[in-house]
Amino acid sequence: MTAVDRAVREPGQDFIRDIIRADLESGRHKTVVTRFPPEPNGYLHIGHAKSICLNFGVAEEFGGRCHLRFDDTNPAKEEQEYIEAIKRDVRWLGFDWGEHLYHASDYFEQLYAWAEHLIRAGKAYVDDQSQEEIRATRGTLTEPGKNSPFRDRSVEENLDLFRRMRAGEFPNGARVLRAKIDMASGNINLRDPVLYRILHVPHPRTGNAWCIYPSYDFAHGQSDAIEHITHSLCTLEFEDHRPLYDWFLENLPVPSRPRQYEFARLNLTYTVLSKRVLTELVRGGHVTGWDDPRMPTLAGLRRRGVPPEAIREFVRRIGVAKANSVVDLAMFEHAIRDVLNRTAPRRMAVLRPLKVVIENYPEGQSEEVEAANHPDDPAAGVRRVRFGRELYIERDDFMENPPKKFFRLAPGREVRLRYAYFITCREAVKNAAGEVVELRCTYDPATRGGNAPDGRKVQATLHWVSAADAVPAEVRLINPLFTCPEPSASDFAASLNPHSLEVLKDCLVEPALAADNDPRAVQFERLGYFCRDPDSQPGRPVFNRTVGLRDTWAKIAAAPA
Ligand code: ATP
Ligand code: MG
Numbered sequence: 001m002t003a004v005d006r007a008v009r010e011p012g013q014d015f016i017r018d019i020i021r022a023d024l025e026s027g028r029h030k031t032v033v034t035r036f037p038p039e040p041n042g043y044l045h046i047g048h049a050k051s052i053c054l055n056f057g058v059a060e061e062f063g064g065r066c067h068l069r070f071d072d073t074n075p076a077k078e079e080q081e082y083i084e085a086i087k088r089d090v091r092w093l094g095f096d097w098g099e100h101l102y103h104a105s106d107y108f109e110q111l112y113a114w115a116e117h118l119i120r121a122g123k124a125y126v127d128d129q130s131q132e133e134i135r136a137t138r139g140t141l142t143e144p145g146k147n148s149p150f151r152d153r154s155v156e157e158n159l160d161l162f163r164r165m166r167a168g169e170f171p172n173g174a175r176v177l178r179a180k181i182d183m184a185s186g187n188i189n190l191r192d193p194v195l196y197r198i199l200h201v202p203h204p205r206t207g208n209a210w211c212i213y214p215s216y217d218f219a220h221g222q223s224d225a226i227e228h229i230t231h232s233l234c235t236l237e238f239e240d241h242r243p244l245y246d247w248f249l250e251n252l253p254v255p256s257r258p259r260q261y262e263f264a265r266l267n268l269t270y271t272v273l274s275k276r277v278l279t280e281l282v283r284g285g286h287v288t289g290w291d292d293p294r295m296p297t298l299a300g301l302r303r304r305g306v307p308p309e310a311i312r313e314f315v316r317r318i319g320v321a322k323a324n325s326v327v328d329l330a331m332f333e334h335a336i337r338d339v340l341n342r343t344a345p346r347r348m349a350v351l352r353p354l355k356v357v358i359e360n361y362p363e364g365q366s367e368e369v370e371a372a373n374h375p376d377d378p379a380a381g382v383r384r385v386r387f388g389r390e391l392y393i394e395r396d397d398f399m400e401n402p403p404k405k406f407f408r409l410a411p412g413r414e415v416r417l418r419y420a421y422f423i424t425c426r427e428a429v430k431n432a433a434g435e436v437v438e439l440r441c442t443y444d445p446a447t448r449g450g451n452a453p454d455g456r457k458v459q460a461t462l463h464w465v466s467a468a469d470a471v472p473a474e475v476r477l478i479n480p481l482f483t484c485p486e487p488s489a490s491d492f493a494a495s496l497n498p499h500s501l502e503v504l505k506d507c508l509v510e511p512a513l514a515a516d517n518d519p520r521a522v523q524f525e526r527l528g529y530f531c532r533d534p535d536s537q538p539g540r541p542v543f544n545r546t547v548g549l550r551d552t553w554a555k556i557a558a559a560p561a
Pocket of ligand 1: 036039040041047050235265266267276
């Protein structure tokens with residue numbers, strides 16, 4: 001990634017927005033119309049979010065509109081479930097297509113008419129070659145392709161065969177309709193591309209009305225033209241398709257003349273954004289579903305507790321460029337932390353509890369101390385947290401023989417319990433195996449609220465929960481799905497992280513967390529950001545770790561696989 005890519009940009013500072021601004025200023029367009037065109041063959045992921053934020057973002061910024069158009073030309077792979085999920089995710093991300101919801105399948109009749117138009121103009125023909133033969137005669141980057149023996153069929157024969165294709169007279173794969181452009185073109189996309197295939201498969205929207213379906217290339221630009229899209233923004237792999245995009249528009253009586261512009265797709269380290277791989281992760285049971293919190297899908301990120309603002313902020317920070325790059329996952333996590341640090345309420349939870357008994361605190365007694373919901377935002381208010389004789393702290397916060405730089409609890413040492421009192425460890429009680437199972441401590445009643453009247457200091461402040469009312473909880477630590485920074489899409493299984501999910505079953509959380517059904521992330525003090533998972537049961541909440549307080553992925557990456 002270049003420094004320019006990494007720089008934080010103000011909205012309106014990329015080459016796409018420059019083009020749009022110039023087109024509006026020159027009067028080439030009165031208003032900008034963009035579209036987000038997902039194929040409903042999977043769930044949306046963080047890469048799609050870049051395209052959504054760009055398309056809907058420029059429409060908003062320049063007072064235009066953005067259409068949501070399902071590119072539903074391949075019924076063999078597409079499902080209604082995906083259509084619903086995509087709509088939900090675009091809305092969740094904060095965008096609205098208003099009345100402008102479209103489907104490529106809305107245009108099947110028009111596209112078909114345009115295919116006949118090309119046939120009549122001598123610019124398309126029915127080819128009886130098999131898919132393999134077509135592939136074998138397409139040529140290479142250095143050699144031209146070979147003309148099909150069916151290339152010079154008469155217009156009448158082509159029309160007759162194409163109509164019979166539509167009527168269902170031929171089996172799958174028997175024939176295709178191809179554009180007649182140039183088998184020797186330096187651009188392979190112009191070597192008589194396929195326009196229609198026979199596919200006897202019902203379509204989620206058109207049912208059994210069709211058994212021939214248009215190719216992506218034949219459907220996409222014409223759909224743009226029908227909707228009067230002004231700027232058709234797509235990713236770089238379509239750059240070589242642009243001459244074909246233009247060829248269709250020049251050779252068909254389309255109602256408008258959109259233009260295609262390409263930008264770099266988002267790639268993220270430790271992440272795979274190929275829909276094929278994501279589908280395999282789901283189907284192969286490597287994750288629990290499209291909304292598994294480890295998935296880079298918007299549904300997964302939502303379940304993990306990532307707020308949509310953080311995704312928009314991340315996309316804004318990476319900007320839009322024309323050169324492919326790989327963005328550090330740390331940058332995404334940074335954006336998540338920035339948003340959650342500002343917005344997430346603070347709570348206390350102990351993931352690996354160690355019991356503490358305050359020997360000088362009266363038995364059977366307890367009190368409430370005041371805890372701030374957000375350190376920088378007094379408006380977030382306070383809550384009352386119970387303190388008593390038996391508490392739990394984090395096991396990691398105690399060491400029997402601490403090394404020099406360990407400042408937390410140890411025998412004889414005094415620390416602060418957040419919002420409560422100073423305590424001093426008097427004894428570590430061990431079980432038969434020699435493990436510390438309980439700490440005997442004393443507290444200083446004069447330090448209520450966490451400050452000593454004599455001004456003495458402690459080196460550490462620990463979070464804690466009270467034994468009397470803490471609620472048992474399960475916490476799922478979500479780690480990257482892959483162990484290497486750039487996992488290969490062809491052999492993704494080799495770099496799957498066996499520790500992508502760590503489940504802690506014996507956690508304890510303060511009661512406010514159990515009572516709260518809010519799915520938004522909170523900060524567990526000193527631990528990170530966590531959100532309630534839908535697997536929660538009454539009295540037994542389940543939390544996902546959205547992100548730690550600092551980079552944890554770097555450590556994971558460095559650990560031997
Ligand atoms: P495929 O075409 O292989 O099914 P896709 O990821 O391209 O996968 P689409 O549904 O066609 O899926 O994508 C919809 C839009 O999102 C397209 O305009 C595409 O260019 C854009 N898009 C997809 N992946 C990314 C990405 N990683 N970064 C930016 N834009 C993306
Ligand atoms: Mg695509």
